[in-house]
Amino acid sequence: MIKKSIALILIAILFVAIFFTLANDLPFGDNRTTTGVSDKYIYHGVNDTGASNLVTAIVVNYRGFDTLGEVTVLFVAATGVGAVLYNMGRPAGKKRKKTEASLIVRTGSRILFPMMLLFGAYIFVHGHLTPGGGFQGGAVIATAFLFKYVSDTRYHIDHNKFTATESVVGMTFALVGIMGLLLTGYFLFNFLPNGSPGELLSAGIIPIIYVAIGIKVGAELTGILDNMMEVEQ
Amino acid sequence: MILTIAVAILILMMMVFAVYSVETKDLLYAVVGTMAVSLIVSILFYVLQAPDVAMAEAAIGAGISTAVFVIAIKKTERYEHD
């Protein structure tokens, strides 16, 4: 009870302080393109990067290094989940609960699974053109695998293949960065031609990176799910 | 105008769900509550013209993380006790 009230008071203080600071001091909704870096992104983004989706232009090109870092974060986090959950001495994947899913679910998943994979792939392949990108596409792919897990009790992924896939796509991303350094002297430099914005094959290295990210994120999230499902009760 | 009202209603709903998921003792309900929060946030992002973020929120917040929570609850206990 005391703890709860302390918590409430603390939260209240934080809330009031943050709320009023933001409400009074942060110019919500104003045009602030002149104050910071955003004007460059908005007015030159498409020309600079060749990506029609500005968010992608920033995330993958202007600040591609952050994205490399974020991919690593996800990679490490997935490994970490494995670390917390794994247990020694017992081979994984033996103790899943054997409750069969219903016929509808099983049939539906069989039809939907490839479509979901395709949708995920679509999202990250078109990351530089339409909203979405590697992270979103990867999450959709992971959802597809989740579906598979739910419908099929015997289903489990081939760890080695997944690991290899993850590795290859992760290395692709890092290699693209290193190649940029070798070719132009800048890490992660866009060394491919920008093409004409709006086409599928445009925006230089962005599609390569986004495909890599999509596959990697999909594999990692699936890995997390796999870890969660197969842990001992 | 209508948009403003809709957004206000969404925000209110979001707050209700958020408080509910903190307060309920049934963790499964709490997870559903957070999923609802994520969905509404995702809609709000869309309204604020951030489709990329909206997609990410929908796929990860409402999809994957809910699944992770549900699996975790299934492996442990459904009810919270002090």
Add this chain to the structure above:
Amino acid sequence: MDYTAFIRPEYVLMLLFAGALITYFAGKYSSMARYSLSLLFSGLALLMVALLYGKNTLSVWTPSITPNGISMYVGTNPLTWFFAIILASLSFLTIMYSIPIMKGKRMENWFYTLTLLLMGSMLGVVFSSDLLSFFIFWEMMTLSSYLLVTLAGKRSDKAALNYMILSTMGAYSMLTGITMLYVHFGTTEFSLLSAQIPGTPVNFLWLSLGLVAVGFLVKSAALPFYVWAAPAYSEAPDGFTPLFSGALSKLGAYGLFLFMYVIVGMSALIGMGSFRGVSSFGYAIALLGSITAFIATLYAIREDDIKRLLAYSSVSQVGYILMGLGIGTSLSVAGSLYHALNHALFKTVLFMGAGAIIQLTGTRKMSEMGGLATRMPITFLTMLISIFSLAAIPMTSGFGSKWLIYEAAINKGFVFIAPLAFVASVGSFLYSFRLLQAVFLGQLPDGLKDAKDPSLLVTIPMIALTSITVLFAIVPGVPLGAIASAESYMGIQPIQVDSLFYFRIGNSFGAYNALVVMTILLFAMLVAMIMFAFAGSKSKKVDQHDTYLSGEIYEHHSDLGLHYAANFYRPIERMFEPYLRLRLERTYDAFGRGYELLSEGIRRVYSGDVQTYVYYVIGFLGMLIILAGWWW
């Protein structure tokens, strides 16, 4: 080859540090090598120190060691030499003495290594001519002496730890003061510092000097800090105690001399405030010294443990040194330095004798000894003379130094200090008499029937030191000559020494001709002995047991407290009992325990509960945000 090029203080230090290392490794394989090497190194160092007499050197011996380019200096001057020769000769003699005493004791090899290290660091303290090296050697000295105390095994743990904690506290206080001086003046070299002292704000001087002095007061076991002394001196290995009490305890006084008179200088010291022509700072030191001397004497009187008795006596004698040092007149400083020398001589002999006796009897309780005078004549004689010197009985050099200090205190009319010193002096007679009586006179317990003098290695140092005591009693001018030049180095008017006749100590107020006094006393003694010899014919030999045990056999009743030494000064003890119960140790203990309890409480902050930690984080953020709104 010109050997004098090697007579430099830095080579002495290097010799000793290298010697410590060599002795450790050689000593691991052969005990003979250990003994001879440690004797060789310490003897060589002693020789070099002796040859440094009269030299004034100053040299940089390391490249600069801080970002602001502080270099380390070593040098010699008359004051330094005076202390260095005491430290070096005591170290050498103690090593010699330790060979039989420490034989087969725990970690014997470490003992010699550490003693050489300690000797090196003590000499380093006195040779160092800048603040930084002074502090470094000081710390080394503390550490090596701490390790030496712990060599005695488990029973010395607590004493050693207390010693280390208090010393470190003092050292840190000193460090603070030193850094203040350094930051203010931008230099660490002593002569450069003292050149800049005039005109420094008084408050600054008080603060820095006070902080530095705390370190020295701790080392000399003065009043608020004396609690470490008795346990540490008494629990230390027998081989180390003579050096510990005889040499190490002087370094506090050396430090005070250095900072008060060499660095700050007399005029600036008086400028900090004066009291009856004596600087207030010095007066405070003198007061602390006299109270320490008084209190420690009281404690010494009631001790039955021979080493503890001597330990308290040490504390009290160092109190005298501080007293003379603080008063700061030509006479008192001479007395103080002279007493430092005397104390080094007689206390070392006493601790050596005590060590030999303890090794023989296997106990430290005086009430289990007795009657050793005839069995251990050399020990008895040397200790007897030393006790005379300790009790400041005329005819010994101890008298000369105390006389100088009293005279200085009386000259200045210090109504508080002088009486305390007198009372303490009477007290020191009382406890030294008890020591004499209980250990050497009275019954010889059965177990000690075949006791005899220890080996030559033990007796030679004792005899050597005792003969110096006697020698200086006759020719006090010899040490006082060195003292006078040290005084003039410190900018104090040197005491006048009749350079033709070393027997006279004189000043404008009065003179003391040692030879005359000695002759008169010897004559008086002769008369007394003759009278005793004539009267002796009337005496009758009675077995000691009969006189007060009515023929009972003593051994059966040794627990009855029938020994001479049991309850020796019962009435005096009873008189002071209520006051003595207010021991300072308890305050320290309570503080220590209190802090441990507190830290136990603080540890609870880390409850191991994540929720609590999250509260801390959120609370911290909330606080920051409130502050952000409030003061920012």
Add this chain to the structure above:
Amino acid sequence: MVNIDPTLMIGIPLFMGFLIPSVAIVWKNSPRYLAGFTILFNLIASTLLLIRSLNAPVISVLGGWQPPYGIVFVAGPLGSMLALLISSMTMLTWFYLPPHIKEGNETKFYMLFILLMAGATGMVLTGDLFNLFVFTEITSIASFSLLAYSRGKDEKEAVEATIKYMIIGSLSSAFFLIGIALLYGATGTLNMADLASKIPSANHNLVMMALAMIITGLGIEAEMFPLNGWTPDAYTGATHPVSVMFASVVVKAGFFALIRVVFLIFGAATEALQILMIFGLLTLFVGESSALRQTDLKRMLAYSSIGQMGLLLVAFSLNNQTALVGGLYAMLNHAIAKGLLFMAAGSFIFALGTRDISALNGMGKRMPVTSALFTIGAFSIMGLPFFGGFISKIVIIAGSMQAGTEGMLVAILILSASLIELVYFLRVVHRIWMREPEDDSRLKEAPFTQMFPMIVLAAFVFLMGIYPQAFFKVLIPAAQELLRGLGTMIGGA
């Protein structure tokens, strides 16, 4: 001279981190060698970088987008020194690792290990605030994962510690992120130099709110007092090399990030420094006092780490050159000596099978070499002459004296905390050398591969104590870099 671009110090480890799992499928022992190779590369690169950066800061622009539009790496003497520290500590820990990893975990362990190094290196080299956040995330998540992988005998302990660390760590990143968002909202830029130039004219309230958030977020990584609940459990639960990494790499990088944000972005805002000073002193006292009564060796070292971080906070918040040099010296000394202590303690615990301090009685006879090394580390932390800690303490005290009357008080407080530190370390050292062992049998010393890093560290501790000039050559420009601020450093900003 070969110039290695600082970005490669991130790129190569990430590449290798991704590579290791798949190579391990076909060649089981490869992770150790691949990781070793990567660390060696970073070690060489950071050494070269340090030499270069002493002349002029090395700036590497990522993706070809000039700051403030893109991300930039800025390696001044300070950053490169820390990068060198990180890679060399990682290298030495790599030597120490083998028996402390459970079988079957090597692949992921080594992968996380080099990613941790990459994250920490990125944290010290990056010149972009959001990038700093990303690297902080990599570092802290890699630390959680390493902690989780290092289960020892007590399975639950490590997992529990992981979960605690994770909860508090996610709070940390949440606050840090909000702070960055607020700063971006107030100034519209993320580049550190650009931020530094824009903050004075930005909305004060927002900036202060952001500062509060960032201090809280990074304070958690830097073990600042009320935020460091994760520390004792994490250090205790982790396997010994991971504890070394925590003390010498993770916390140092977090601390450095905090200092950099406060000094370089906020221009050593007085308010922030006051907060750091007060909480630094609190950290110092709480840490040392908690260590005083510990009976668990690793917990004691963990609390001592907290205390030392408090000392560093105090030193840096004094904000003058001498104190900063002292602080940096203490930082180096702590990284090296505490690493040594954790390694030696690890060897003790490995041989004894218990973390109880009372089991150390007479270890000086049973494991003499390890005991000697432990003692060297302890002496350095205690600040005895001829060890690195002494120089750092003296320089910090001198620096605090320059800060006037409050500085005097600070000096006294620092020294009294050191006294507490001395007491508990002395108790342990005393036990090791002076007590009689209950069981006289000689224990097996660690093999040479494990002894080697300890000997190297001990040599450095000595070197720092007797030849500090070599270190000042780097530390003085580093401190000046902090004091001068970023403004002049980054071209194009």
